[in-house]
Amino acid sequence: MTPLIQISGLTKTLTGQGEPRPILSGVDLTVHSGDSVAILGRSGSGKSTLLSLIGLFDRPDGGQYLLGGKDITRVPERRAARLRSEEFGFVFQRFFLLKHLTAAQNVAMALVNGQGWAARRNRRAKVMAALEQVGIAHLAKQRPPRMSGGEQQRVAIARALVRQPKILLADEPTGALDTETGALVIDVLHSATDRGCGLILVTHDHAHANRMRRVVRLTDGVLRPEPRGVLI
Amino acid sequence: MALSGKLRSAVVIGGQGIRARKLRTFLSMISLFLGVLAVVAVQAGSEIANRALLADIELQQGKDGSVNVSLPQHAKTVEITQEVLRGHPEVVGATGTKATIGEPGVIAINPGPVPFKYADRSQGAYEVVCESNGYCEQRRVENPAPPGQAIELQLVGLTGDIRQFRPFQVRAGQWLDFGGEPSLSPGLVLNKEAATGFAQNRVPAQMRVEGGTADATPRILGVVDDGSSTPTAYVRADELFTWLSPGAATPDPRMGGGASMTLYMWPSSQPVVQTLTARLTGAGADPSQVYSNAVDSRERIGSELDLMRWIFLGMAALVLLIGVAGILNVGLATVGERIEEFALRRAVGTPRLLLAGIVLAETLIIGLLTAAAAIGVGVVGLQLAGKVLGSRTQLLQDVAFPWQAGVAGVAAGLIAGILGGLLPAIRAARIPIATVMRA
Numbered sequence: 154m155t156p157l158i159q160i161s162g163l164t165k166t167l168t169g170q171g172e173p174r175p176i177l178s179g180v181d182l183t184v185h186s187g188d189s190v191a192i193l194g195r196s197g198s199g200k201s202t203l204l205s206l207i208g209l210f211d212r213p214d215g216g217q218y219l220l221g222g223k224d225i226t227r228v229p230e231r232r233a234a235r236l237r238s239e240e241f242g243f244v245f246q247r248f249f250l251l252k253h254l255t256a257a258q259n260v261a262m263a264l265v266n267g268q269g270w271a272a273r274r275n276r277r278a279k280v281m282a283a284l285e286q287v288g289i290a291h292l293a294k295q296r297p298p299r300m301s302g303g304e305q306q307r308v309a310i311a312r313a314l315v316r317q318p319k320i321l322l323a324d325e326p327t328g329a330l331d332t333e334t335g336a337l338v339i340d341v342l343h344s345a346t347d348r349g350c351g352l353i354l355v356t357h358d359h360a361h362a363n364r365m366r367r368v369v370r371l372t373d374g375v376l377r378p379e380p381r382g383v384l385i
Numbered sequence: 386m387a388l389s390g391k392l393r394s395a396v397v398i399g400g401q402g403i404r405a406r407k408l409r410t411f412l413s414m415i416s417l418f419l420g421v422l423a424v425v426a427v428q429a430g431s432e433i434a435n436r437a438l439l440a441d442i443e444l445q446q447g448k449d450g451s452v453n454v455s456l457p458q459h460a461k462t463v464e465i466t467q468e469v470l471r472g473h474p475e476v477v478g479a480t481g482t483k484a485t486i487g488e489p490g491v492i493a494i495n496p497g498p499v500p501f502k503y504a505d506r507s508q509g510a511y512e513v514v515c516e517s518n519g520y521c522e523q524r525r526v527e528n529p530a531p532p533g534q535a536i537e538l539q540l541v542g543l544t545g546d547i548r549q550f551r552p553f554q555v556r557a558g559q560w561l562d563f564g565g566e567p568s569l570s571p572g573l574v575l576n577k578e579a580a581t582g583f584a585q586n587r588v589p590a591q592m593r594v595e596g597g598t599a600d601a602t603p604r605i606l607g608v609v610d611d612g613s614s615t616p617t618a619y620v621r622a623d624e625l626f627t628w629l630s631p632g633a634a635t636p637d638p639r640m641g642g643g644a645s646m647t648l649y650m651w652p653s654s655q656p657v658v659q660t661l662t663a664r665l666t667g668a669g670a671d672p673s674q675v676y677s678n679a680v681d682s683r684e685r686i687g688s689e690l691d692l693m694r695w696i697f698l699g700m701a702a703l704v705l706l707i708g709v710a711g712i713l714n715v716g717l718a719t720v721g722e723r724i725e726e727f728a729l730r731r732a733v734g735t736p737r738l739l740l741a742g743i744v745l746a747e748t749l750i751i752g753l754l755t756a757a758a759a760i761g762v763g764v765v766g767l768q769l770a771g772k773v774l775g776s777r778t779q780l781l782q783d784v785a786f787p788w789q790a791g792v793a794g795v796a797a798g799l800i801a802g803i804l805g806g807l808l809p810a811i812r813a814a815r816i817p818i819a820t821v822m823r824a
């Protein structure tokens with residue numbers, strides 16, 4: 154079976170104020186449908202950078218990136234935008250909800266993105282299904298400032314799921330939540346893999362990492378398998 | 386389908402943006418409002434002034450594009466012209482002479498005739514005396530007649546309805562009726578100045594025409610606005626000449642006798658003039674005395690008025706530019722505040738061009754709303770000005786809001802929207818998506 158994602162020898166050098174710094178120096182990663190991968194790594198090791206390459210926010214300097222068997226290493230921005238819309242769902246440490254919109258409108262944002270068009274009723278059904286899936290359908294009309302952190306993050310996850318993506322990318326989604334709420338959020342994310350969605354989770358929390366099918370660690374710009382059960 | 390999806394998304398996203406920042410939208414509109422209003426006002430003002438000037442010239446000289454032809458003064462001119470024009474109502478001949486209405490053998494109230502506000506009999510009487518060599522001079526009348534109740538008028542005989550060239554407005558009564566047989570007592574239509582004279586002075590209804598042999602009893606049919614300040618009366622040429630021998634009018638020794646005759650016509654009627662000239666030449670008139678003059682007032686006054694308009698528009702543009710700076714400032718600040726929103730929207734797949742378009746469209750909508758407001762204020766302002774000042778100034782009486790001013794307002798709004806929105810739009814398109822991961 155063709156893997157969802159097949160990355161080999163991916164490199165990326167970032168140029169900040171100082172001299173160019175190689176962040177990724179040959180990352181290999183394969184993710185299948187229904188697979189879940191946790192990425193661990195020290196702060197500044199390049200986890201977010203790697204995720205931004207996988208999610209087509211940015212392009213790698215070298216290596217190869219196959220999505221469903223198709224080479225998208227140098228995909229132009231227009232097509233990248235379409236792929237982001239159709240293939241990927243994103244969850245970030247900060248929830249990035251628009252505070253002037255309701256939960257439902259925030260979720261609908263992923264549908265109102267200039268990539269195709271769903272009629273209002275159709276849109277509404279999809280939004281409610283996604284909110285249902287993360288267990289906060291009753292908050293549909295609520296605005297983010299009046300929701301708890303965990304609720305807000307679940308709205309963000311509903312936004313990521315509403316287009317039924319093939320891959321979920323989550324960058325420290327529990328970083329701003331307490332342990333219990335964090336575990337709930339991981340539950341919600343994990344349940345998406347039951348429907349064949351691939352999940353890549355960046356986290357500092359070993360407990361959360363251990364719930365994924367595979368755990369890898371980013372060190373010195375490459376991914377290495379993490380021995381299971383090092384920490385509980 | 387793809388386009389409509391983009392468009393609909395843009396409408397939703399743009400609408401959300403505007404609704405979330407109502408106060409800002411409003412402030413942007415205010416900063417732009419004065420500039421757009423200035424453009425609208427200048428355009429409306431110059432258009433109204435232009436129309437008023439043109440209307441005045443039209444009244445006095447004829448409509449733009451028409452032709453005035455003056456015929457040689459000859460004993461037969463009036464007779465032949467009347468004959469030739471009988472089958473051509475589209476060419477109108479006008480002949481001018483002087484008439485006095487009131488007591489006979491007195492100096493009139495307004496000798497000249499001059500407008501009544503300049504009427505002054507204290508200086509004594511003057512007359513123009515011409516010698517046989519053609520030299521004329523103004524001389525004081527040594528034993529002037531006593532002042533009396535009489536009014537002097539310019540009397541204009543018309544062969545047809547001149548209003549097709551000079552759109553006189555009937556202020557009272559009615560205009561001349563050129564159908565039917567001429568009446569034996571001449572029917573006169575006065576201009577406003579003449580009407581003023583008759584309203585202010587009581588004069589007997591007895592009319593003498595220069596060169597005429599018998600007095601007539603005129604009937605006043607109506608009053609028109611002809612744009613002239615000389616007291617004038619209009620009469621059917623055939624009525625004028627049924628009891629006045631045509632050759633006898635204005636016996637000027639230089640001209641071989643005969644009244645002057647001016648034709649009002651469109652260029653297409655040139656063949657009629659040729660026929661007329663041939664007949665006049667046959668009767669002994671000098672064909673080189675036929676002068677033709679095209680009315681091209683729009684072009685003539687256009688250039689003078691245009692300069693003024695550009696100067697004022699330049700000033701209005703400056704005010705508009707200040708408004709643009711305001712909208713630009715607000716727009717840039719807004720984009721700065723929305724960096725995360727835009728990065729997030731791009732992360733969920735919104736194309737960057739669409740985002741830039743939305744930012745631009747938001748300011749364009751602000752520009753157009755402002756234009757609509759400014760045009761509305763212009764329309765209402767003009768109506769109010771017409772109500773308040775209309776009785777005092779002819780210029781503002783029932784003027785419609787010129788559509789050119791509306792177009793200028795919309796154009797100003799659009800230009801301001803583009804100028805004020807382009808930079809923020811480019812900024813918005815350049816926001817890196819990875820912003821959402823580093824925040």
Ligand SMILES: Nc1ncnc2c1ncn2[C@@H]1O[C@H](COP(=O)(O)OP(=O)(O)OP(=O)(O)O)[C@@H](O)[C@H]1O
Binds near residue numbers: 169194198
């Ligand atoms: N635009 C940039 N230009 C240059 N250097 C950058 C840029 N963005 C990030 N970096 C650097 O790249 C390195 C990797 O950053 P990245 O955000 O991927 O780390 P991370 O592993 O996600 O860290 P954390 O766990 O703290 O989120 C960091 O040292 C960071 O300073």
Ligand SMILES: [Mg+2]
Binds near residue numbers: 200202822
């Ligand atoms: Mg990170």
